[in-house]
Amino acid sequence: MVRGEGFEAIANRLCLRAEELAPGAICTIVGVNGEGRLKAVASPSLPTSYGEAITGLEIGPSVGSCGTAAYLGEPVEVDDISTSPLWAPYKDLVLPLGLQACWSFPIKTSDGRVAAAFGFYFKDKRGPTVFERSIVNTCVHLCSIAIEHALTQKRNHALAYYDQLTGLPNRRSFDDMMFDRIVSMDPAFGLLVVDIDNLKIANDTMGHVVGDSLIQEVAARLSQIVPNGASRIGGDEFAVLIDGCRSHAELAAAADRIVEAMKTTFDCAGYTLTPQITMGGVVYEIDGVDPDLLRQNADFAIYHAKSVNRGGYALFKRDMRTSIATRMSTIRTVGEALNEERVVPFYQPLITLSDGTIHGFEALARIKMDNGAIVSAGQFQAALSDPSIAFRLTDQMLRHIARDMRGWMEGGFNVGHVGINLSTADFHRGDVEQRLLAAFEPAGVPLDRIVVEVTEGVFMDSTDDKVVHVIESLRRKGITVALDDFGTGFASLTHLIRFPVDCIKVDKSFVDRMLTDHPSQLVVELLVDLSRKLHMHTVAEGIETQAQAGWLKALGCNTGQGYYFGRPVDVEATTKLMREWQPGFPQAASLAAKKKRA
Template sequence: MELKQARFEQTERSAKVGGFEMDLATGTIIWSDQIYRTVGLPVGKRMTSEEVIGCYAPEERESVRRRIRDVLDGSAAGIDKEYRIMTPQGEERWVRVVSDIERLSGKPSRLFGIVQDVSEKVRYEQRLLQAANADPLTGLANRAAFNAHMERLTAADAPSIGLLLIDVDRLKQVNDILGHATGDLLLKGVASRLDERLGKRGKVFRLGGDEFSVILDAPASARRMGSLARHLIEYIGRPLQVGGSTINPAITVGGAISEGRMDAATLSQNADFALYHAKETRRGSYIHYEPSLRSRIARRIQIVREVESALTEHRMVPHYQPIVACADGQVRAFEALVRMRRSDGSIVSATQFHEAFTDPSVAYHIMTRMLEQVAADIRGWIDRGLEFGRVSLNISASDFMRGDLETRIVAAFASRGIPLDKLMLEVTETVFLQGMEDAVATTLQRLRKKGLTVALDDFGTGYASLTHLRSLPVDIIKIDKSFIDTMLVDESSLAIVELVLNLARKLDMKVTAEGVESHRQAMRLLEMGCTTLQGYMFGKPMGRERVGEYLCARKPGVTENVERPQEEPRRFLG
């Protein structure tokens, strides 16, 4: 008999299963030794129903207490259920309780059953669930968890659900330049900062790639969301040490709030519209969704398609605007400006399709097309013996992203035997505000050594101009048209123009004034020592066939009956 009991106890221990019963008339509770071991109590300890209830985790106790009451009044049936328990030592465990009720004369007399320790099974299931709902790189909840959370909130009609979608800027450049391991460290750093800074205000998810999301817990308002988004942008933008390199992370954020009975898909789409618009127009900032964004984005998509079609059909062409010497009015250069020839033959300026330049691929192919055509036109003018100085091309941040700008320029000009001193590149401050200042400076410096000239365009409209003049390889400063327009009537504009001219002299740089349209503007700039002028006064942008006529008409002694774009500047520039 003792051997049989020992074998029974061994079986209980191995299976982690114990038996119990409760006399419903007296309240006496009998446990097998294994149940005591499972709940962490001394074997044989006398148990009351309240002490049994105390073994369960706090959130389970009321359910167990109600179960016992139902058993006693005869309204309960058998169960098969898992519960969370807490041992006196603070260890968390899970048990499966299977019980039934013995009845005598139709009345419940005894509750009996088994308790099995299923902690290992539950923990394994939790690990599987965590793996299915967690991002392995950052440890944040993943897209599956995001979708499930959004569905729960919208199904429960949660008021004013706030959603932020976050894009990590320039991740591709980090991967390409510093390696994917560094890119992964950058993502982990951003994830950690997002989670740390958000705190209890919401939940962070990594949706994949360079995209994160935040679902706010409290009812959202546009003002609070905007404040939080700007705070996250500032906090995440602090220098981050990753893989031996210092990186200034940057994020772009779009946000939306649910309205009425809005489903999860619509809310996500609205936030995505806002993020898309922010990335295309104000990268590194926050934009909140508004209904008009849909039509604006639709217009941008339409324009991009139109430009892509024009590229395929070779309808993107350069027009050239002259840049003349302030002292004698002679042509010193032409700026090549991209134009689109529509299918009906009309020509439109870049201001009418500027949205297309926000698409990096489209901007890249426009530059490729411009390089080819400008190089061909320069070759033609050289062969005709025309004196045109050099031609300037505007380049954007997209032209530096692939790291092949120098190769493309050299190939386009070398194939036609054109020296690079015939080319000038115009860059704006926005190029240097994309986190690629070192790469841009290095590329431009190498090109300058090959004879190319660099101009800083739209000078004065940014907010880091002086820093860029000190750190970047620039030969010419172009004063923005907005200052030239108002310098004769606004003392502050005049002071800025004078300051730029004085600064350029000390830095041994030349200055081009853009947007010169009157004799008075030209004379004032001449008096202040400006180097070259550009504007409608000297000629509007013209097709390549007109450039030859323009240059010939300006040669001394030429009396051809040629339509001149504007009054001959030499008449008033001495």
Template sequence: MQALQAIQNEILELVARGEPLRALAERLCRLVEAHDPSVVCSVLSVDDERRLRPVAAPSLSPRFSASVDGVPIGPKAGSCGTAAFLGREVVIEDIATDPLWEGFAHLALEAGVVACWSRPIRGSDEKVLGTFALYYRERRGPSPADRAIIERCTHLCSIAMEHDLLIARNRRLALADQLTGLPNRTAFEEDLAAMTGRGPCRTGLLLVDVDGLKIVNDTLGHASGDALVATVAAALSELEGGTRVYRIGGDEFALLRPDGASPQALRALSSAIFRRLRALPQNATALGAPSVTIGGAIDSEMCKLRRKADLALYHAKASRRGSYLLFKEGMRTAIGSRLDAIREVGAALAEERMTTYFQPIVSLADGRIFAMEALARMRREDGSVVTAGAFQPALDDAAIACAITDATLARVAATIRAWDDAGVVAPKIGVNVTAFDLARGGLDRRLARACDKAGIAHHRISVEITENAVLRAGDRAVRTTLAALKRRGVRIALDDFGTGFASLTHLLDLPVDVIKIDRAFVSRMRTDARARTIVEALLSISRGLSLNLIAEGIETEAQAQDLRRMGCPFGQGFLFGRAEAPEIAMELYRRLGRRDADAAQRTSAEATARRMSAA
């Protein structure tokens, strides 16, 4: 008994130290066999499919253990398989002749054992977890001493197996995403680390970003956002071809192709993802059928693989949201430039070096300034002021783009207030907004906050959107945002009209008040009959829909004369004035209340000369 107590103490100490089940079971078998050299021990587990799995049998041949692996438990499955199936001990005194060992007897005899006593190992809920068996080298049944051994050992195995199951369960939870059931970021990183030592096999990786999740969470609640993620996860889980799918972030999934991936295979996989999502019903989520953006990479070095896929996804989200891009070396330079621009604009915002200039919009009939457009400018640390083209890459960052919009709204509202206080009743001023402003929701509240702080009516600021911004933000989000703005009396201008891919559809679907013909048509209409025809058609459409129309990019008097003859009511361009700082723009508006276009041009030149001489 003292020997058995010593065995028990050692095994319990190993359990407490977290020793793996196989090592612990093997140690138990060896201790028992050292205590009684006439017996040979084995420990088997029963898996979820009710099959036997070897855990430890250090004195039996590997061939014997391998023959047991995967055998279904049943009424005639040897001593252990039958004991596990019946839930009670099974004693076989002659393996060679017992029908329970039919088909297995030769394996035991080759291993030098002729009799076996097996007892089920039960958990605290009485479920059979496995078996503990004593094999004998002579035909006999268990002795009283054997009964003491097997009683103690099955209890110890029960403790060890339940502990192992608890560890395995906790590990599964630690490696699984609770919402989708997919392996999580930890599992993904562990699998990448395990692949590092596999040799030079090229592995493919796709990073899949769910478009619009933040909008859904912010506007419809996290339950709707969770439903969107779960829908995408279900679609990805159904992909074939040995792809491993992980959820590695709130809106991001990773798909690994471990075996010899090629660009063609990754493109085919991304196409399958897009097809599967497009096939979902339009009411599949709060945003309709889900949309994703995918970045891909191939490499044999796992650390490089992840960085490349990140860069590809980053580039895809910035330039081609809703599409797939495979990593190319040139992306490093493009993204490096973008990050530099983001840092520069971020610093300018923090240091209040972002400013706003104003360009006049005039009546072509008499040159009167009808309205103005606010244009963002950045004052660099050296004092120079640059246009948005100099920091355009930063505008592909949602946080930066929205911060610039908020700063512009605040400055425009303050400018209108200042002009009013100076006795110059400011005209309506248009503010350009981005796809991110349209998609995130709440633009009407942001505009209202800026106006309320300055003490001006909300309708004195108009909003200008481009067709490309509409396409990027998504029709549903745009309609919701514009409807909220219209309820506040805000006028909507569709800018750069004709450069998108669904111009006429947008006139039907969106509550716009103004069309701004893109400068590309204006610049070519005197030399290209097709461009002229398009301008004439747009004028006819605007009249039919009772919309105001503004021609952009007017640089010559000849262009202005042509547009007047066509009946175009309003124009904008360098002919009438460049964008100016607020104080110059105010003076321009003060002096050009009812002047003709030539006067507007002269006054703009005078203002420019004053600014240059002051500099």
């Protein structure tokens, strides 16, 4: 054991030494597996056919001396094999070898479980002598120590190389498995990196028991589709090696099988869940031959999949390295800005078209750079595909907006409404309502002054109407809900009926073309008319000319927004704008006249 020999080598040594001390005795040691079946461990003086014959036998009350001793957990002494009922089915196995008697002693672990049996065979019909009994007692004790040592090694190996939750190989094992494939005679394999989508949300909303069950379920399905190929390499991350894969087409076929395997629901702790995963894949030689490069390229592929095909997969393409690197750089930039509180709201006015008064504002995220430059949301939009960044950005915006609105109210300004953009990431955690309340209630800002702006994509990303239920709850608290960028993406007129919203914002792309493109004009007319009949408010986005504003006013559109009325500006400039525009301030009349002349 000190030299690190395995249990079989140690058992062999014990048998040979016992036979030296007890001439005429033949020693054997058999193991007992977790299913209660025998496995030949050491029988150095018997032919290999003996070990092959007993391996796999199930222990029981009449399974020779060793099988019965293991079953009963106590010594079994047979002084005549030929007449013993314990040996009736097995005597032809040992009698031809000249073995006439057998004494077996169970070998137990520290917790009392029978792990093996020590057997002494004799070539004449007799029982063991007192000296032979002492030899067996000593050998059994030594075997117990050796077994405990082997079990400890096995446990340590499992801890080092296998994931304890799923039983799959861990990252260390995966690295070894990929290296073995690369150095083989004819390496041919693909690698899929698999992420469980929204695992943190499952843990936070349903508990870690459900989250762990989700991990185990995904692991089991991966193992079923790709036996001996799946490893768990992170909290929500798996790696799957596809042997024999030489092309992207073959890898895509394997990915399709995995996606299909995840579509079945399962029940856990009162919840019915459908595992959702996103994958990125590479093929050895096509996408790299170095293990680190292959893994990195697979990560690039999965980052790409999460941004364009969440719930599906993407296979690596070389241009991903550039685009993902740019995205990761943007994420770092926004993350640093959030850490330093440099993400601030700029406010763009929404104007009532019928009388030219300020109806409210939309708060738009901006980053103040170290050099004083202001970066608009369009320039860091890629970073918002990271749910953590999107979530943190919303929280920082909410704090600033609540503070600004409190200041305006104390200054006597009629703020109207302020629109706040929320993303899919904000709804995934299920605490949107609590976050809004936590931001605005302490500041004393009435919730009926808040407009939550969401795109159709936010609704469509929710397969269980969770977003719909949250929106309905917000509306019951007095918050107005606007459907932003309507007419793009997943646009459908049925969404106006299905989604619980109070306002639609006609996308800038239609407003840009409505005076020159007849179909765009018809779309705007239809939306304004339909929203009026559905008792919804209409906002036209992207108004840049007086002609656009005039045509929309004549059409009956309620509110306009765009550079014609004002660009997004910081809180100080917005305060100045309200002071000039607000009825009751002397600057209001002259500013309105300027707008009219424009």
